[in-house]
Amino acid sequence: MTKPEATPIHFIAEGALDGAGLSGPQLAWAKANSFSGQRGRLLALPDSDSGIAGWLFGLGNTTSRSPFLAGQASANLPEGTYALAGEIEDPTLAAIAFRLGAYRFDRYRQAKPSPVLVLPEGADEDEVDRQVEAATLARDLISTPANDLGPDALEKAARDFARRNGMTVHVTVGDDLLSANFPMIHAVGRASAQAPRLIDLTWGDPSHPKVTLVGKGVTFDTGGLDIKPAAGMLMMKKDMGGAANILGLAHTIVSANLPVRLRVLLPVVENAIAGSAFRPGDILRSRAGLTVEIGNTDAEGRLILADALTLADEESPDLVVDMATLTGAARVALGPDLPAIYSSDDTVASQVVAAGATVEDPLWHMPLWSNYDSQLNSKIADLNNVGTGGYAGSVIAALFLRRFVKNAKAWLHMDIFAWVNEARPGRPVGATDQGIRAVYTMLRERYGK
Structure with a gap:
């Protein structure tokens, strides 16, 4: 089955920006906005048509890094379909965290669409769903x-x-x-x-x-x-x-x-x-x-x-x-x-x-x-x-x-x-x-x- 087109979220550890595989303009944009992989920081990457080509998300340093940080990203992302990219230590746990961070209780108000995740490579879909x-x-x-x-x-x-x-x-x-x-x-x-x-x-x-x-x-x-x-x-x-x-x-x-x-x-x-x-x-x-x-x-x-x-x-x-x-x-x-x-x-x-x-x-x-x-x-x-x-x-x-x-x-x-x-x-x-x-x-x- 063809996966829906997804906006990438690049997980980047603090200090690892230069080796993250970004294009020259993207790297320049990140540095101009003082993004260095700070824990929990989310930065949109513009595309050539004034849209969003992707997002950068900071994992922090090695002592603060956790796959569950993906849940902080999803809590702050707009509606859309996303894919995780970059350093993902545990894709199953990261996918669980992303979906739990996007949780909304809308029984008593107009529902707002939550961000949707395309499961990363290596994630256990059954385990993510049950959790x-x-x-x-x-x-x-x-x-x-x-x-x-x-x-x-x-x-x-x-x-x-x-x-x-x-x-x-x-x-x-x-x-x-x-x-x-x-x-x-x-x-x-x-x-x-x-x-x-x-x-x-x-x-x-x-x-x-x-x-x-x-x-x-x-x-x-x-x-x-x-x-x-x-x-x-x-x-x-x-x-x-x-x-x-x-x-x-x-x-x-x-x-x-x-x-x-x-x-x-x-x-x-x-x-x-x-x-x-x-x-x-x-x-x-x-x-x-x-x-x-x-x-x-x-x-x-x-x-x-x-x-x-x-x-x-x-x-x-x-x-x-x-x-x-x-x-x-x-x-x-x-x-x-x-x-x-x-x-x-x-x-x-x-x-x-x-x-x-x-x-x-x-x-x-x-x-x-x-x-x-x-x-x-x-x-x-x-x-x-x-x-x-x-x-x-x-x-x-x-x-x-x-x-x-x-x-x-x-x-x-x-x-x-x-x-x-x-x-x-x-x-x-x-x-x-x-x-x-x-x-x-x-x-x-x-x-x-």
Whole structure:
């Protein structure tokens, strides 16, 4: 098939302009505009008809160079069809970055055409498609406001996803959560006009290693009766970012046909305020049988995750991965770009951190510091849902979740932000994917495909 005519983007390392193969006039133009390959700089090359013959894009020096910089180029290019040229260390990753940088969420405004990329030589088209589709799925869901993505709509999105991917679906809704023994999911979501639910998707050969993904699906978080201030609620449509990213991760696994038995568990609620809302000081019984004193209703994500993790743990899976926009403490410690991870298995943690580093999906391994476990003590229940010391909030949340994982061979908890406040290569401002590429790459290496 004939490729469409594409405008070239010349990737040029800092100091390598003279050897970039540009024509004499182009080289003179670049130097006249002080272009030397500075990291992230984009410069149009004029043609003889006052049009654009191509673009120069700076890669910076060797220490700052990354294939993912292509995502910064696409974020600033006008509509058109483009081809990458010059120094491209990883054409697949560069193509993923370019397409992710061109992402737009246009559901509520007139769509603007995004730049289109002709895949560079050596790029794996299937891999590019699955990674971009996974990230786009997560970003679109997170970007959608709660009036259009409450528990009902998130369930529909999960069902549509399951249908497209040949997955089986079972959903437990409302008071059926009580009879099915998911009391904390019910308690957190019962004040909403839309009932709480647990979505359970399965796919793959039952004889293959069992991998279970769990995603926090709080479609909006008021904080409950411990209500957030107005500024704290502005981005709380993204509190289902864990569920969104888990669906994106599931897409990569199914699309790549990894040899695993995949299970996806999404506890989905709105943490609303009404007469039926759970209260500070309440004691909830969990699926695991542990009683939990509520020290703060705004620490609701760990409650719904606990019931879902208990269910995941009951079949002793090979690996459980959960993702959640769980704590502000993780952002204070590591900032918005670097999710904190915790694991019962240091080998798994090191593998996923290493995988993330190779695909520009950074993660940081934090300790499950058992000395802090006593901060979850309660005088009248088995544990409290918040710590008593006011420190290490992300560690305390992870220790809370650890109480509900006993049988899984390995457990990985990811405390993500799912949002970009300042644009990064391949990550425009707004909702974002985090952890998908890292975990998928680790799973592909772990299970031999």
